[in-house]
Amino acid sequence: xxxxxxxxxxxxxxALRVGGGALIGVLxxxxxxxxxxxxxxPDLALLSRLGPAILWLGALLASLLTLDRLFMADxxxxxxxLITMSRTPLELACAAKALAHWLAAGLPLIIATxxxxxxxxxxxxxxxxxxxxxxxxxxxxxxxxxxxxxxxxTLHRGGLLMAVLVLPLSIPVLIFGVAAxxxxxxxxxxxxxxxxxxxxxxxxxxxxxxxAAAASLKHGLD
Amino acid sequence: xxxxxxGLTCVRGGREVFTGLDFDAAAGEAxxxxxxxxxxxxxxxxxxxxxxxxxxxxxxxxxxxxxxTLPEQCHYLGHRDxxxxxxxxxxxxxxxxDFLGGGRFDxxxxxxxxxLDHASDLPAAFLSAGQRRRLSLARLRAVRRPVWLLDEPxxxxxxxxxxxxxxxxxxxxxxxxxxxxxxxxxxxIESRELRIGGMV
Numbered sequence: 001x002x003x004x005x006x007x008x009x010x011x012x013x014x015a016l017r018v019g020g021g022a023l024i025g026v027l028x029x030x031x032x033x034x035x036x037x038x039x040x041x042p043d044l045a046l047l048s049r050l051g052p053a054i055l056w057l058g059a060l061l062a063s064l065l066t067l068d069r070l071f072m073a074d075x076x077x078x079x080x081x082l083i084t085m086s087r088t089p090l091e092l093a094c095a096a097k098a099l100a101h102w103l104a105a106g107l108p109l110i111i112a113t114x115x116x117x118x119x120x121x122x123x124x125x126x127x128x129x130x131x132x133x134x135x136x137x138x139x140x141x142x143x144x145x146x147x148x149x150x151x152x153x154t155l156h157r158g159g160l161l162m163a164v165l166v167l168p169l170s171i172p173v174l175i176f177g178v179a180a181x182x183x184x185x186x187x188x189x190x191x192x193x194x195x196x197x198x199x200x201x202x203x204x205x206x207x208x209x210x211x212a213a214a215a216s217l218k219h220g221l222d
Numbered sequence: 223x224x225x226x227x228x229g230l231t232c233v234r235g236g237r238e239v240f241t242g243l244d245f246d247a248a249a250g251e252a253x254x255x256x257x258x259x260x261x262x263x264x265x266x267x268x269x270x271x272x273x274x275x276x277x278x279x280x281x282x283x284x285x286x287x288x289x290x291t292l293p294e295q296c297h298y299l300g301h302r303d304x305x306x307x308x309x310x311x312x313x314x315x316x317x318x319x320d321f322l323g324g325g326r327f328d329x330x331x332x333x334x335x336x337x338l339d340h341a342s343d344l345p346a347a348f349l350s351a352g353q354r355r356r357l358s359l360a361r362l363r364a365v366r367r368p369v370w371l372l373d374e375p376x377x378x379x380x381x382x383x384x385x386x387x388x389x390x391x392x393x394x395x396x397x398x399x400x401x402x403x404x405x406x407x408x409x410x411i412e413s414r415e416l417r418i419g420g421m422v
Contacts, residue, residue: 078302
């Protein structure tokens with residue numbers, strides 16, 4: 001446990017320092033959401049209808065932005081070798097790294113959501129609903145994205161490849177995340193059904209992600 | 223304790239690096255792996271560390287901790303020093319001590335032993351190559367592991383640094399550890415030579 005706590009602490013610390021990914025993600029989220037009203041035009045009704053989808057897309061892209069460095073940085077400086085050799089199972093180390101990434105890069109997005117909701121003419125209930133679905137859904141984005149990040153290390157290709165691999169996996173999360181938000185805002189569906197599926201997606205990825213990522217890293221030993 | 227490899231074959235990128243390599247090392251012994259560039263010195267260390275999978279042959283540690291695998295009982299000091307530029311010297315060392323499970327650990331004392339106590343709050347990004355190497359050596363000292371796998375350990379170290387490192391290795395051997403070092407320069411301690419791939 002000490003080992004995992006140390007790993008989480010280190011990754012959060014690096015993300016929050018100058019040049020770390022945490023602030024970049026939030027700034028990118030802000031930029032995407034701020035640009036949207038300029039593109040769509042000053043139609044308030046349209047904006048509030050598109051609001052949840054825009055927030056979800058922004059959060060999805062922002063969380064992918066920093067995810068490709070999840071294992072790449074450790075691979076480049078040799079830390080990954082030592083992590084692989086250590087007494088901590090690689091699966092748990094992967095889970096700890098993903099958790100740290102979510103805490104440093106995912107959580108700030110959710111905290112920023114109420115502010116950005118104002119820009120999209122969302123009322124309190126709508127903003128709350130989006131923030132709640134992001135809270136339930138972003139762990140799924142991080143933990144499935146981790147598989148792509150591990151493959152990027154294994155295949156020695158960064159960046160773009162990861163986006164191509166991970167985006168299809170995040171489609172279900174996007175569908176149910178936006179569906180749950182819309183249900184809470186306009187109905188007529190109940191909020192519970194899509195929200196439960198969203199939570200289930202997160203729980204499944206929490207279990208599958210670390211094993212798949214560790215298997216990919218082990219397979220790519222060289 | 224005894225580390226034995228027999229009939230080791232290593233294939234990298236479809237090319238056979240070495241084949242049928244045998245070696246053994248006993249507790250308290252240092253092996254200097256020598257050979258020309260590309261003869262597979264680093265590959266041998268990575269095979270022992272479990273970071274490469276041998277195409278043939280076996281490696282076994284006799285008399286080690288039966289509960290642990292061989293890589294879990296090794297320290298690996300590679301070309302890449304596993305330091306994070308954003309973290310301070312002390313934070314880098316404390317992380318590895320906690321992660322590798324050193325139990326009680328005194329960062330200030332460890333850094334003083336490798337001559338970095340004056341720089342403990344400095345971000346690792348500002349360290350020179352020699353200082354980075356010293357910080358990596360502090361990791362070997364902070365967490366106890368019976369087998370040390372060292373890849374060109376003396377690179378970038380100044381004369382005082384090499385003396386300090388020699389002392390570190392002698393301590394380790396006196397405690398019954400063993401060292402396998404890939405090197406071109408003299409190691410600075412009594413060692414047995416293992417030659418890979420023909421004459422230099």
